[in-house]
Amino acid sequence: MPSSLSMARAVDFLCERTSSKSRVLALLAHDNGPSSLTAVLTCKDPGHAYEAARILRRALALRDAAAVNDELTALTAQMPDAPAGSLRQAVTQAASGTWHTGPATLLIATALDAGDDEPHSLPSDHLADHPRLKDLPGKVVRITHLREFHVTDEDALLHAATRRGWQPLPASELGNDDPRDLAGAVITLTEHLDIAGTQTLEDQSSAELLNPDDGDELADWSALPVVTRFVHGWRLRHQRTRPAASAQTPNFAALFAVRDCPCKGEDPECEQCGWQLTPRTADLLHTALELLADQAYDDAHRLGDQFLPDADSAVWEVFDRLPPLTWTADHRWRRRMARAFDDLAADLARGRWPEPTCTAEEMALHLAIEDAPNYLQDRPDTDAHHTLPEHSDDYDWESCSDLLFQDHDVLMLFDPKLSGIADPQNPVNHTVDMGDLRAPAWFAPFGSHSVRDPRRGFRR
Numbered sequence: 001m002p003s004s005l006s007m008a009r010a011v012d013f014l015c016e017r018t019s020s021k022s023r024v025l026a027l028l029a030h031d032n033g034p035s036s037l038t039a040v041l042t043c044k045d046p047g048h049a050y051e052a053a054r055i056l057r058r059a060l061a062l063r064d065a066a067a068v069n070d071e072l073t074a075l076t077a078q079m080p081d082a083p084a085g086s087l088r089q090a091v092t093q094a095a096s097g098t099w100h101t102g103p104a105t106l107l108i109a110t111a112l113d114a115g116d117d118e119p120h121s122l123p124s125d126h127l128a129d130h131p132r133l134k135d136l137p138g139k140v141v142r143i144t145h146l147r148e149f150h151v152t153d154e155d156a157l158l159h160a161a162t163r164r165g166w167q168p169l170p171a172s173e174l175g176n177d178d179p180r181d182l183a184g185a186v187i188t189l190t191e192h193l194d195i196a197g198t199q200t201l202e203d204q205s206s207a208e209l210l211n212p213d214d215g216d217e218l219a220d221w222s223a224l225p226v227v228t229r230f231v232h233g234w235r236l237r238h239q240r241t242r243p244a245a246s247a248q249t250p251n252f253a254a255l256f257a258v259r260d261c262p263c264k265g266e267d268p269e270c271e272q273c274g275w276q277l278t279p280r281t282a283d284l285l286h287t288a289l290e291l292l293a294d295q296a297y298d299d300a301h302r303l304g305d306q307f308l309p310d311a312d313s314a315v316w317e318v319f320d321r322l323p324p325l326t327w328t329a330d331h332r333w334r335r336r337m338a339r340a341f342d343d344l345a346a347d348l349a350r351g352r353w354p355e356p357t358c359t360a361e362e363m364a365l366h367l368a369i370e371d372a373p374n375y376l377q378d379r380p381d382t383d384a385h386h387t388l389p390e391h392s393d394d395y396d397w398e399s400c401s402d403l404l405f406q407d408h409d410v411l412m413l414f415d416p417k418l419s420g421i422a423d424p425q426n427p428v429n430h431t432v433d434m435g436d437l438r439a440p441a442w443f444a445p446f447g448s449h450s451v452r453d454p455r456r457g458f459r460r
Helices: 046-062 066-076 081-096 124-128 154-163 182-188 234-240 279-303 331-349 359-377 397-403 409-414 427-432
Strands: 006-017 022-030 033-043 099-101 140-151 198-210
Touching (some): 006 033, 006 081, 046 066, 081 099, 140 182, 279 331, 279 397, 359 397, 359 409
Antiparallel strands (some): 006 022, 006 099, 022 033
């Protein structure tokens, strides 16, 4: 046995799918370090991979390879020799309670496969070591990472991974899309900020505080997959469509003139130093709203009355970013949503704060605040934006989110755990008096003072 091998304990088995193959991974616990993942087998058929993971879990829970022999024999008879042999060996190790492995990759364990209909029967010592979220006395923060790497030097990458103890999968288990197991080499090195032979293209992180009262649960116990929405794709959306050039660019320096306080911001209790919607912030919000309006009109034209899940995802620009309850809306609804972006942009062009007058405008403004920071990066040094007056409140998107809305109830529609909350008869909705958030009610004005001119028509 190579000297690099050491002993670990299998805790669970997970599946990883790509367009061309499926992989079964073992989640391992180490006495002298954090948990890790290691590849068990690779096969073409995702059904075989899921069944293999299920058999491995049963062998692990029962600590008895013979108990799964019939299932194992039936499955391996359908598999190629290489993955079938790997599976037999893995079942033996899972049932023994020990696992032979090399220096392992350090990864955060993901949720158990939600598609497995059979309940998991994990060893009692494993359960004792992993309490539920409600049983933990302190706070729990979940961090989700999104990283993309461009491999610029395959040999340098593979050499660096080998030095860390990585060994590629056997050639028989590798597909034509990745014959050198570059994915395995990269995942071995992901604890490092800089990976040899690669260029980092994307590095985003998302953090959230878990709360059992909101239905949150630890990944090991979660009945639902852990899903995180990252801000992405804005460059492509910006490239596809740019706002039509206005006959006259609004004079944001005059419309949102900067106010200077005599205290010059040095008095923390000064009542005259309130937050300002500054010219530079207004300019970027206006740009984001105009672009989103153009994209929404384009979406509405292309999609017609199609349901979003039935449409070609390559053409979506705005409407796939809305809560799923709106995905079955018709063409007229989508045009009204496009006009909501225009209405808020028009408010800014008149020197008014873009304060939403209906649910559709609340959603429109949330998207604009999300997109606006990206357009600062797109402005060359010679752009007129950089001639606008500067102020300490410039680009304060958090304050925009706090001060331009009555509430953020519409964002609750993204939470799959709150299905049905849009209906006023829903108990949670009724308790907090959220009102009607169903798609047909999105354009109902919040009050008589906020009614838009019904004769204003559509720009496109």
